[in-house]
Amino acid sequence: MKPILSKADILLFILIAVIAVSGMILLSGSGGAQTAVIRQNGQIVKEVQLDADQSFWIGSVRFEVKSGSIRFAESNCAGQECVHAGWLSSPGSSMACLPNRISVTLSGKSEVDAIAE
Amino acid sequence: MKKRSSVVPALTAVLSLLLCSCTPAEKTSETFALDTICTQQVIGINADAAVSEVNENLTRITRELSMNEGSYVYAANHSAPEPAAVSDEAARLIAEALRYADETDGAFDPAIGAISTLWDITGSPRVPSDDEIADALPFTDYHNVTVSGNAVTIAKKGTLLDLGGIAKGYAADLAVQIYQKYGVGSAILNLGGNVCVYGKKTDGSDFRIGLRDPLGAENEYAAIISVSNTSVVTSGVYERFFESGGKTYHHLFDPKTGRPADNGLLAVTVVCESSAKADALSTALFVMGLEKGLVFAEHEDGVEAVFITDDRYVYVTSGLEDNIRITDEAYTLKS
Numbered sequence: 001m002k003p004i005l006s007k008a009d010i011l012l013f014i015l016i017a018v019i020a021v022s023g024m025i026l027l028s029g030s031g032g033a034q035t036a037v038i039r040q041n042g043q044i045v046k047e048v049q050l051d052a053d054q055s056f057w058i059g060s061v062r063f064e065v066k067s068g069s070i071r072f073a074e075s076n077c078a079g080q081e082c083v084h085a086g087w088l089s090s091p092g093s094s095m096a097c098l099p100n101r102i103s104v105t106l107s108g109k110s111e112v113d114a115i116a117e
Numbered sequence: 118m119k120k121r122s123s124v125v126p127a128l129t130a131v132l133s134l135l136l137c138s139c140t141p142a143e144k145t146s147e148t149f150a151l152d153t154i155c156t157q158q159v160i161g162i163n164a165d166a167a168v169s170e171v172n173e174n175l176t177r178i179t180r181e182l183s184m185n186e187g188s189y190v191y192a193a194n195h196s197a198p199e200p201a202a203v204s205d206e207a208a209r210l211i212a213e214a215l216r217y218a219d220e221t222d223g224a225f226d227p228a229i230g231a232i233s234t235l236w237d238i239t240g241s242p243r244v245p246s247d248d249e250i251a252d253a254l255p256f257t258d259y260h261n262v263t264v265s266g267n268a269v270t271i272a273k274k275g276t277l278l279d280l281g282g283i284a285k286g287y288a289a290d291l292a293v294q295i296y297q298k299y300g301v302g303s304a305i306l307n308l309g310g311n312v313c314v315y316g317k318k319t320d321g322s323d324f325r326i327g328l329r330d331p332l333g334a335e336n337e338y339a340a341i342i343s344v345s346n347t348s349v350v351t352s353g354v355y356e357r358f359f360e361s362g363g364k365t366y367h368h369l370f371d372p373k374t375g376r377p378a379d380n381g382l383l384a385v386t387v388v389c390e391s392s393a394k395a396d397a398l399s400t401a402l403f404v405m406g407l408e409k410g411l412v413f414a415e416h417e418d419g420v421e422a423v424f425i426t427d428d429r430y431v432y433v434t435s436g437l438e439d440n441i442r443i444t445d446e447a448y449t450l451k452s
Binding site: 041096112117 | 146147148149152153154305307310311312314318324325326327328329338341351353355356
């Protein structure tokens with residue numbers, strides 16, 4: 001008697017399961033290192049993994065990535081509030097340089113949906 | 118063969134469903150308007166259209182209701198003592214602002230412009246002299262402003278309307294109408310820390326809103342409140358401030374003294390379905406101080422409030438007691 005599932009069926013099933021599970025992990029953004037999404041004027045201009053230390057410029061702002069955190073290291077703005085804001089590391093958190101209209105948001109879910117301030 | 122062909126599609130279907138259920142139609146957006154960063158997270162089939170329409174309105178409100186040249190507020194301020202013709206919307210919002218000014222006995226005053234421009238916190242901040250403040254105070258009085266139809270009259274020239282304490286709230290109220298129009302499921306709108314939540318989260322639970330730790334850094338919060346279909350607006354000393362001669366000056370001016378309110382409060386949060394009211398009252402309650410502010414909030418229907426003092430006590434109105442959780446042990450809940 002032929003089995004209900006052939007070897008090929010089982011292989012196909014495993015393949016679909018692997019694709020589905022990896023898809024879910026990728027979409028939920030919880031796999032691997034944390035990602036920082038950088039926007040300028042509301043548009044995403046760079047996505048950077050925080051697992052490698054680096055430094056780069058977006059417009060008049062220099063970002064620094066170190067030990068899984070990111071910060072505004074330099075900015076040409078008058079108030080320097082972005083530079084004083086310090087390092088960003090907790091999942092789902094964000095900060096911005098208002099005069100330059102540049103923001104950075106970390107991937108992942110925070111314990112809160114928003115912060116009133 | 119017949120049996121086999123039904124099993125594989127069934128398994129595939131179940132897996133596809135699993136995958137789909139993890140990705141509801143969510144639209145996120147970030148834009149700069151109202152002198153701050155404005156973000157939206159909207160879930161629903163028409164999320165795209167709703168988000169765009171909200172963003173267009175944020176830009177329009179900034180243009181029409183700021184103090185900048187070309188706005189209706191600018192027109193009213195510069196045609197004084199003659200009336201200025203403004204839009205229906207501007208007339209309605211100015212009338213609403215004057216009503217909150219009346220209800221709070223001037224603790225919220227939309228005619229704060231002479232004082233706010235003197236300190237210029239958002240531009241080139243400086244500490245004005247006593248004489249300068251004394252000279253500006255007679256012009257800091259909402260009684261000098263009247264609305265009749267589409268005409269706004271500032272009877273005393275030099276009095277300056279400044280809707281900065283209510284415009285973000287109004288924008289959020291307008292956004293809620295747009296979310297309703299498009300039938301979106303749920304939304305979080307964050308206008309520079311003024312948070313407005315529409316509906317509940319997709320899992321049916323309340324939104325969890327952190328209340329900024331007034332003594333901590335950005336992204337740090339002292340407590341979490343659980344809410345749905347409402348606005349959460351905070352006025353705090355850590356926002357829009359400057360330092361001079363070793364002293365810190367924040368943007369929450371007491372209209373009676375012309376100086377930043379200095380009463381031991383670090384932050385006041387108002388929870389209210391009307392975001393404009395939450396916006397105006399967060400400033401007013403801060404200016405009133407803890408005792409008067411708590412009494413006022415308790416007596417106001419549909420208004421809840423949280424007060425954080427400089428000795429790290431958190432006071433809440435009775436309606437919020439069951440919905441707040443202190444998350445930073447440096448703070449103590451009092452009720």
